[in-house]
Amino acid sequence: MTTFGYFLSCEEFTPAQLLDQAGRAADAGFTRLAISDHFHPWNDAQGNSPLVWSVIGALSRTVDLPITTLVTCPTVRMHPVLTAQAAATSSVLLNGCFTLGVGTGEALNEHVLGDPWPPFAERAEMLEEAVEVMRELFTGRLVSHRGPHYTVENARLYTTPPEAPPVYVSGFGPNAAALAGRIGDGLVTMTPDSGLIEAFRSAGGAGKPVIGGVKVCWSDDRDKAVDLVHRLWPTELLPGELAQILPTPAHFEQASELVTVDMVRSTVTCGNDSEQHIAALRAYVETGFDEVYVGQIGPDHKEFFGHYRDTVLPALTG
Template sequence: MTDYGYFLSSEEFTPAELLDQARRAEDAGFTRLAISDHFHPWNDAQGNSAFVWSMIGALSQTVDLPVTTLVTCPTVRLHPAVTAQAAATSSVLLGGRFALGVGTGEALNEHVHGDAWPSFETRAEMLEEAVEVMRRLFTGEQVSHHGRHYTVDNARLYTAPDRPLPVHVSAFGPRAAELAGRIGDGFVTMTPDADLVGAFRENGGGDKKVAGGVKVCWSTDRGRAVETVHRLWPTELLPGELAQLLPTPAHFEQASELVTREMVADAVTCGDEAEEHVETVRAYARAGFDEVYVGQVGPDQEAFFAAYRELVLPALGR
């Protein structure tokens, strides 16, 4: 059975707005929360970049829902030992209701130290080593590690999780799905691609959890909704590896000039046809996802949560 959660966008909303959305999500009947981990927004129109670990601490005191990062890069901007400490504390604050979603990252967020941005192959190696280091630290035992990419010297997490902390690995292609199956407790991907889910399950994923997210824009005015998505999230429609390689919001704004309103209208569920929203979300369940996180684009959060509470979530439950 698929669980339906709400996706908190740290790029688009202020910390206070994110906390308000979390409360509304719980009241509306969403059973989980996911939150993005960004240093920069994708473009200046989004305009925010709250520090995810501060937000998770606040969420732990605001709602009773499980929280997952979608996703954290534990390899460049933060050393895996520091990421492990942040994740362990988050797990303790949430009473074990925390899952660490990880990925190989985007230059947009990770270039801020000025280091060269590695190839995918190198980033995948770094992620595998980082996950190994974090799992050892989650035990609460003293850890020393001298690897190809990381050194850890006599580190111990005194505030360690009191139950296994799941690490879910993000992937957008077959090679990365195989890595997720091999090193992850779960799989994260953003499109309802049954073949990719199959690649994960056939390469060690078995019956581990699969999670994904989708953005929609509920509005009584479909044209206005399309315009809102086109202004705030044209980056969702950029092809290939651009999202991993472009280094600044300005570069994303330049690339997004290629994204038309017609492309947005064809690709993103906009408007107030409840059945369209149901089918958009249900596609993930059909593709074998265990968790689906829905994010509302734009300021009309009240109408979104009312519609999903009254129309969409009950239909999905049936």
């Protein structure tokens, strides 16, 4: 049975707002939380980028829900040793209810130290090695490692949970989905694409969870909601690999000129029609997702959580 969680967007909201949303999500009947891990927002209009690990620490004292990062890049800006330490501590704080979602990342977040931004094939190799290193560290044993991309000398995590946190791997194309099947404990993908799930299953992901997410904009004024999405999140509709290779919010603002209001209106679930919201989520259920995370764009969280509690979630879980 598909479970539904709430997606906390570090790009759009302050730490205090994220904590407030997490509490509202629990009260509304969402049973999980996901949280983005960004150094930059996608554009200046979004306006935030708190450190995800600090927010998770605060969430562990605020709500009693499992948390998944969607997703962390453990390869360039954060060395896998440090990512493993952050993930292990998060799992301890959350009593084991933490999942580390990982991916090959975006130049937007990873170029900030001045390192080269490799092509996908190399980033996939880096991710595979990083996951191997992190899993060794999660055992609590002393780890030394010399690989093509990473060196680890005499590293040991002294604060570890009783069981290693699951590592779910992001995949938006068939090659990435196959990588997730081979090295991941689950697949993260944001669209209800049965082909990607099949690529994941056939590459070793049979029986492993598939999780995804969708952004919506609940509002009593649909036109206002469409305009808000077009201003804050046009990046959701950018084609191809732009999201992986553009290095700054300014570049995303330039590319977003390709996205029209009509494209948002026809693609993103906006407004207060419960049936449209239910249909958007049911597509994930019917495609075989195990967990689906919903994020509300904009300020109308009281209305969003109230309607999801009263109409949307009961229609999908009742």
